[in-house]
Amino acid sequence: MNDVIGLAPWLVGFPLIGAAILLLGGKATDRWGHWLGVLASAASAVIGFILMFRMIGTPAEERSIDHHLWTWLSAGGLDVDLGLRLDPLSLTFVMLVTFVGTLIHVYSVAYMDHDPHRRRFFGYLNLFVAAMLTLVLADSYLLLFVGWEGVGLASYLLIGFWDTGRPSARENAVAAKKAFVMNRIGDMGLIAAMALLFAGTGALDFGTTLSDDAVGSLSEATATAIGLCLLLAACGKSAQFPLQAWLGDAMAGPTPVSALIHAATMVTAGVYLMVRSGPILEAAPTAQLVVVIVGAVTLLFGAVVGTAKDDIKKALAASTMSQIGYMMLAAGLGPAGYAFAIFHLLTHGFFKAGLFLGAGSVMHAMGDQTDMRRFGGLSRFLPITWITMGLGWLAILGIPPFSGFWSKDGIIEAAFMPVEGQPWRAWVFGSVAVLGAAITAFYMTRLFFMTFGGRRPRWTENQHPHESSPLMWWPLVFLGVGSAALGAVLGIGGTFVTWLEPVVGHAEHHEPVLPVPVIITTTLVVVVLGALLAFRMYAVALVPEEAPRGSVLTRAARRDLYQDTANETLVLKPAHGVARLVQVGDRDVVDRGWSVLPQAVSWFGAVFRKAQSGYVRSYAAGMAGGVLVIAVVVWLVVGLGGAQ
Amino acid sequence: MFPWLTALIAWPLVGAALVGLSALGLSRTGPASAGVGLARPIALLFSLVEVGLLVGAFIAFDTGAAAEHQLAETYRWIPQIGTSYAVGVDGVGLLLVALSVVLVPLVLLAAWTEQGRDEVRLRRFVGLVLLLQAFMVAVFCARDVFLFYVLFEAMLIPAYFLIGGFGQGAGRRKAAVKFLMFSLGGGLIMLAAVVSLYFLGIAAGIDRSQVFLVDELAAVDLGTTAERLMFVGFFIAFAIKAPMVPVHSWLPDVAGNATPGTSTLLICVLDKVGTFGMLTLCLPLFPEASRWAAPLVIALAVISVLYGAIMAIMQTDLLRLVGWTSVSHFGFIILGIFTFTPLGTAGSSFMMLNHGLATGALFLVAGFLVSRHPEKSQKIADYSGLRSVTPVLAGTFLVAGLATLSLPGLATFVSEIMVLVGAFGGSPAGSAGWAVAAVPGVVLAAVYVLLTYQKIFTGAPAAGLEALPDLRLRERVVAAPLVVGLLVLGLVPGLALTYVDAPAEQSVALTSVDEPADDAAQTGSDN
């Protein structure tokens, strides 16, 4: 392992250099820039593979390596090295990011073919890959934060990629800003967590802070505070309730971006953070509970929103939110859940990326139309897309043996694990997980059949759907295969769980409150029921081209359960009020307050000036008066005093 | 040993004299004199040679003893008043000297065409800039309270003329006066404290002819009441300079009316005197009073952080907005200093440097933008959709903006996190709470930077702006060092932290409760 560890920095280095060349190189790189981007990402992927295989070849207990690069920050008692931590967890992410990332790079070459700013797009993509790899490879919270905000920046740039020159340009820019700002709200949590950690343990690197000694030295209150702060950060990044509002708008970015950043990788960083910080969360059961609750709430929230969305990307975004809810739920369950959280993260990365890219392919074919009510009957025209998306659809539904089944089922089982002293938890969260699976089945089936099924197309005029270029469908094929097989490959025999054990620890096996076969069966039954319902409504029945008014719940779900309204009323308006108050206060109180001084001087000046009347006699009177006053005062004070 | 600091101080003075005095001889109606057009190149040359001198100073500086004041020179200046020409820098001072030395050539370059072809204005402008530079360098080197005070006030004069004489806003004269009145008001309050120090120093037995040496005064116990009063005197002056809410009112006006170059020098360098003074004068001279005042100071600092950020969000004028962001950042710096942790103090010291680079970049790039507008409008609403028109300008602006919002990977992040993390463990009561209260500042920063970017650079290009030229080579040369500096210091902050770490430890040691003394007392009582 040590002979290849020197390659690790190049995981980040290649895409970073790629980004630098593409962004600074200017028009000179326009012609070949996209291929450079692909190459940089692919190079990372190759290094990732090498490291991965070497890691597999090392004994389990040696699978955590901290690779020190240089002393980053050493001042005032805080010593943080700039170093990389290579362990099964980070390498899993590396593989996901570089492999899926490279596929998406390739896809984008074709997808962005007509965009005059393709080079810039690849620059941003490379920047994202570099930042995401920094995030997962960091060996300290501080460096993690660099990647954390780096991906935020890349996300910002990519969501707002079309921020000029289109009718929707301003909205895209606003969406980008919204994403970044909401992420920043989460980041406050990370900053606060770091402050607490430094105060509590005197360090910020994983090696120290997550060690048993350090965690043991934290009081439960501190650990809870840290855990909640980390959760806030994770909520921001992973679009978990209550910071979920940005993700839907983030679909304003080009579809490969949605696939890579807002489905497969970046949004799952919150889960990574939770799993990485496992030892701290385990010391804070309350925080863990909150994590689970957040996961459960988001799971349902996203699922409900997903049922009503007609925009294919927004529906997928809601689905992403919901799936991450699953992961978050799992991450809150302790060691039993960690592995499945990451497992689901991995499989989700594949199938959701595939679904998004498929959606991109559909949009490409339909002239950038995203409204599913304007699709229908596309399976004939886009066979490869249809099949690969179908694999993704089965995967997300959790139909055995597709990959989603292996990971999601693990989470559902874990959710049914009893918790000592709190018997209600297993039932509540288990049921939520099952319910979520049913709704997922409904909305994904709806999405699938509204797009590909249906008895007649609902296209607008002049649509000539066609399969996309090989550059686009080959990645789909790869992802489709992954969606189909990855779960089985890693899931059978617990390979993946074992692989992660060095990081997340071995989970004591408890029996769920229900027998496992019962859980599996129940889940499958409700999933099939949900899918059938959707099939009946959207494949068998005619889908109207204009959305019917719908029930109260539908309308609410279409508007994301009024999340923007809530934010508007609860946060933005009061905040704006405060800002106005400050502004008016600054102008009318502070600034005016200071200007009172010169005004007062001028006023007194004008008054005293009148004494300078120009009349000699009044001047003389002033003098005489002055003499008299002084004399009287002196006489009163001194004269009387002298008489004694 | 070569007197590096004196050379650094004197060299711009020579340049200022050369260029500035020749400007006085020119009147617009007068005949064209020799050397027309040479003012800018000569000034630039001087400022670049100054950079060379700075390199020499850095080489001569021993980083192993960064807490000590090195390159020191002490000569009697006015023994009757007790003041000496005493210069010397510790790591923090050296970094700030570096900031003042590095920014000047960039500002000169940025303002290359700003004053048009008016030779008189040009010469005066560059002369004043060099003069200001000499004072700024000197003030960061001063190791004598009186000398510090003299420079503290004297540098207001070139700054005043730079604001009032060369600004682009209609209110520049008012702004200049406001700036000077606030600064002088604070300065004169400080003068009262300086006068007091004179007597207290003599009373404490310091040689009358050198009573103002900081090192001597720092060793004196002034007595609680006197110390507190004097702390207040010094602190008000520094707070006005810093600028801290509620004595910040001059800053937005200046930022909105001065030229971007002036604002850069003024807000990014000159104002650092405030925080520098807090760090190197208030803490060592008045440790007890600093502890006493810390809770209030911290509260005001955090209020500044939020207040400045909120006001920045509400601005409609681009340059005023940048000014307000500085109020916010100075809040962070002060927070770090007055929570008395090595980490926070080191972070504040580092932030003084970073803020200069980041906000300087933002001011200058904003200036480039404004200079392109047909009407030189500073109204944010007058711009739109410029990313497609001037992509490089947009990118540079965004990078500068990201530095302002302390994006990790850039130097500003390192310092900000150091301040926040350090402040959380601060010793004054309530530090942790105030530190947490300051954290939303990072969200507000994101809002003001990205909102501005969104309004100016995204959407459809505004009418009349469709054909603006992108950044010219000269302008790129200005922006590049700042951006590179921010990146390099972000990735290898150790380059700068080696200079600030030891001084930070030392100043925190000064303000911590004197444990050795307590020990001595205990052993004394044991005996």
Added chain:
Amino acid sequence: MFEAPEIDWLALAPLIVVLGAGVVGVLVEAFVPARARRMTQIVLTLAALAGGFAFIAVLWPQIVVQPVQVVGGSVTLTPFALGAQGIIAVLAFLGVLVVADRTATGQDAFAPTASAVPGTSYEDLARRSGLEQTEIYPLLLFAAGGMMLFASTDDLIVMFIALEVLSLPLYVLCATARRRRLLSQEAAAKYFLLGAFASALFIFGVALIYGFAGSVRFFGDPSRPGVGVLPAIQSGAAQGEGMSVLLVAGVLLVVVGLLFKVGAVPFHAWTPDVYTGAPTPITGFMAACTKVAAVAALVQVLYRVAIGVQTVDPEIMRQLQMVIVVVAVLTMAVGTIVGSVQTDVKRLLAYSSIAHAGFLLVGVAGFNSQVQASTLFYLLAYGIATIGAFGVVTLVRERRVTPGSGEHNGPVGDDGVVLGEATEIAQWAGLGRKAPWLTAAFALFLLSMAGIPLTAGFIAKFGAFTGAASGGLWWLAVLGVLASVVAVAFYLRLLVVMVFQRAQDDPAEPLVKLAETTPGAAPGEAEVSTSGDVSTGATAGAGATATLTTVQVTTAQRIEVTVVRSRGPAAVAIAVCAVATVILGVFPSPVLALVEQASKFVP
């Protein structure tokens, strides 16, 4: 029995040279032909002042070691007194340089015949025949001599004589302005009446002190031990209550007389009017030198009284101090606050002078010999800046221009008619463009007066505040600080106009004040001439304010502001003042060392 007193002629030499030259100057008026008279007078005056200063320099080492009482104390040369004399000599020298400058217009600031009624043909004739009043030079010498004596005597009656010797020439000088004659005469009348009133108060105070002590000398005559004010106080003669009242009232009146000369509130009212009305070079001379003499005398009187009283009753001493403190506060307040609303440059400088009197008194109130010496430095710094500033004012003029004639493009003095000084602050707009060097110098003087570091004024102000603080008057120092903030504001206002504002007659932006706005008269003159009409009727008329009665401003003409070139002396004076302001600000050490030596009041 009459013994011829032994007289230390060397100690008197500075006075003798200056006053003697004044007498010679009178003779020059009588005997030297008119052509050569002016030059002779100027040379004589400057030589006398330089000679006087040379003698002071020669005396210095000796006096520092051993102060001298000449003629039993009529002239008491302590280092402090000699220092004051030296400063007066230097400032008078610079002042005379400004006075002597006729500028590019070829006219000095003085009326050809001050006694002529303005606007009469007689006056016109005098102007045409090129008459000049060279008597001003002997008058200046007498005034300077009087000031030097005023600052260096222990004898109150000599002080009174010196007061009159310095004042009477000044009254006359005030009345001699070439332009704005009405204002000049008014200034003289006010100065005279109020000055005489103040003198009367002073001398009555002297009489009361004489009544108390039987002597008008503080230290007394060495040949008559036991006789003198201080011995009288100390010998316990102060036990009787009546006597004590005499002393207190007497000292009070004497101090009031001195405060009048200093220009302290409430005895300041003459200052703005006289400074505005007097010919500007005289204003400069008077503002600088009189202040030195008056403050030096005040310091010595107070200090001597303090020596006496402190031993007897420290409480009285404290009361005396409080009087000075209250006056100082009032003076600072009025000077700065009323100054901040002025619109005329000379008047603004006059209020500045009042404010500075306040700052000086802040230092004086410390009652500490060490610090009183720094008062000398203050006086020097203030005097230099004042003379320089008024010197600049003499060069900023109004000029009448007839548009369309093509004249106004030519150099100054060739065409267009240069009128009086442009003293409205608004008229100074854009001066920085027209005359950068002059503006720079003026800005320097303003900054020095404002007490900005690296100028002499700052070191001076520091000394004053240290003085107050050393006397335990911390709060007074703080008040002084606050007042200087206000003071800064009004210097700044002028600076802003000069440097930043665009001139109203800037060709680039023709915002010309056309004469139509005030028909028949130019703005600069309008106010004065109409007022003149009110009081004097048709005889005086518009021309009453200027000797140039033949040139009328027609509607087509306008007034521009211009800077006339100095013929040399004023430029030299301004340059010297500017350089000295900087040197005293940056390297004050040598002068401060001298001043420290001067911290001796006791003979």
Added chain:
Amino acid sequence: MDITNYVVLAAVLFAIGATTVLLRRNAIVVFMGVELMLNATNLAFVTFARLHGDLTGQVLAFFVMVVAAAEVVVGLAIIVTIFRTRRSASVDDVNLLKG
């Protein structure tokens, strides 16, 4: 007769002189008020000289007289000049300078 009475007389005369200065408009009369104050001073000097048995006071009175004479010369010259210009000797008319 008690010598104090002379002092009191001197004070009263002085006060009358001062009042004249304050109350009368005619410049000449105002100036006469000043002269009266000076002469009151002379009376005081002489009285005190007598009191102390010291000749100095009487000599001082001469000095004061000489000074008074000199003041008259200058003062009347100024007043007359103003009168010739303005045809008025009222001090209240001379108030162009104010503010």
